[in-house]
Amino acid sequence: MNMNHHVGLRGSILNPLSVDRCQWLPEGLLVYDRAGKILYCGPNKKIPGLKYKLLALAGKNVIIPGLIDCHSHLSQFDAIGQTGFTLLDWLKNHIYPAEVCLKDKNNAENTSQRYFQSLLADGVTFSVLYTNFKTGVLAARRQAEKSGIRAIIGYTLMDRAVPGYLKQNPAKTIAECRALSGLFKKSGNGRLYFSLNPRFAPACTPGYLKRIGQLAQKEDLYIQTHLSENLFEVRAVKKAFPKIKTYAEVYDRFGLLTGKTLLAHCIHLSKAERELVMKRGCGVVHCPSSNLFLHSGRFPLEHWENYPRLALGSDIAAGPSFSMLDVMRDGYYANIQKLSGLFHMATLGAAQTLGLGDNLGNLAQGKQADFVVLKADDARFSSADDVLSRIIFRSGQVEIKKVLIAGQEVWPQPYKNDGQP
Ligand SMILES: [Zn+2]
Structure with a gap:
């Protein structure tokens, strides 16, 4: 194949x-250029002036945009399915001991490699994640680059109310984060971002939160954290910050509610807290599988229905599945809603939540060709809802044939970087 040709599917x-609204094209055509930019997505027909080489695909297929997971913990990979507790005891008994393993460079590399391969195998092309320690960030960055995946990577920041082996020295960690931010900005394949990830308010002293807020503002960084996941956690916040009225206000006090903040859960917020989050324009990440697993409560979707920055997260390891199709299914169990709404929250809505909706999230002309090819040999679909119902509620029978990012195959073929963003 001439390497300069456009590619069609x-x-x-x-x-x-x-x-x-979800467009369904039973006989569709997707064309992208060699730089991975979409030139056409529409009915299969002859387009005057558009020449391309067809990518050979056997059988019948359904093409969907790459799935985006807006909240997950890489360093908890090996703790998936550890049961018996709700949030705070689960952290103590299963999660803190798992996270400390990332301090070891070999473990960090190995866990990161397995994590990204698991995501790609499930059609996830963008992962917004937490890891642990500087070693963990560097390993995640290296392995993400090798795999070709897009990611926002930060390490969990905490300096109190956690075991000594995870407690940080704020001055040292902030200096590390500043250096890592510079590293991500200066070099890399253009698919990776660094973020600041305070674990949650009770695990950080006021002084630490203040420094994190200042660094985020100075370096224009994403912030990831948890907000109002569990009622015992909400009580712990009241105890740790007795002078601040609400949980959301704690983050706001230290400059942590910004347009680049991603707040996981938001289950038990008051009306005033929701209004504050909306006013600041933060991203809200609903993690239904995790909420069911840890019995944290139901995300009240009815209060967020018209909010434009709403996404889904697997919350590995509290959520047991890497498949965003499984997360969508659990989202339906948490709240009756249209399947197109759930699909949107793991694709276009997720990209918009990350502020990247102009380039990612669906197959519109001009965006990056991030997509997943699903096998559909024996299927007969009559509408978008028909397809969504099949892939969401029978995800175990969905075979993913190929995953491409910027038009380059990243799964099952190994990724070779040739400079596309
Ligand atoms: Zn989480």
């Missing part, structure tokens, strides 16, 4: 357009 295409 024929197949059925499912393309999210908004919360309640």
Whole structure:
């Protein structure tokens, strides 16, 4: 194949357009250039002036945009399925001992490699994650680059109410984060971002939160944290910050509620707290599988229905599955809603939550060709809802044939970086 040719794919295409609109093209065509930019997505027909080489695909297929997981913990990979507790005891008994393993360079490399391969195998092309220690960030960055995946990577920041082996010296860690931020900005494949990830308010002293907020503002960084996941956690916040009225206000006091903040859970917020989060324009990440697993409570979707920055997260390891299709299914169990809405929260809505909606999230012309090819040999679909119902509620029977990022195959073929962003 001439390497300068555009590439075309024929197949059925499912393309999210908004919360309640999903385009279904039974006989579709997707064309992208060698730099991985989409040139055409629409009905399969001859397009005057558009020449391309067809990518050979056997059988019938459904093409969907790459799935985006907006909240996950890489360093908890080996603790998936550890049962018996709700949030605070689960952290103590299963999670802190798992996270400390990332201090070892070999463990960090090995865990990161397995984590990204698991995501790609499930069609996730963008992972917003927490790891632990500087070693963990460097390993995640290296392995993410090798795999070709897109990611926002930060390490969990905490200096109190956690075991001594995870407690940090704020001055040292902030200096490390500043250096890591510079490293991510100066070099890399253009697919990775560094973030600041305070674990949650009770695990950070006021002084630490203040420094994190200042660094985020100075370096224009994403912030990831948890907000109001569990009622015992909410009580712990009241105890740790007795002079501040609400949990959301704690983060706001230290400059941590910004347009680049991603708040996981947001289950038990008061009306005033929700209004504050909306006013600051933070991303809200609903993690239904995790909420069910840890019996944390139900995310009240009814209060967020028209909010434009709403996404889904697996919350590995509290959520047991890497498949965003499984997370969508659990989202339906948490709240009756349209399947197109759930699909949107793991694609276009997720990209918009990250502020990257102009380039990612669906198969619109001009965006990056991040997509997943699903096998659909024996399937007959009549509508977008029909396809969504099949892939969400029978995800175990969905075979993922290929995953591509910027038009380059990243799964099952190993990724070779040739400079595309
Ligand atoms: Zn989490």
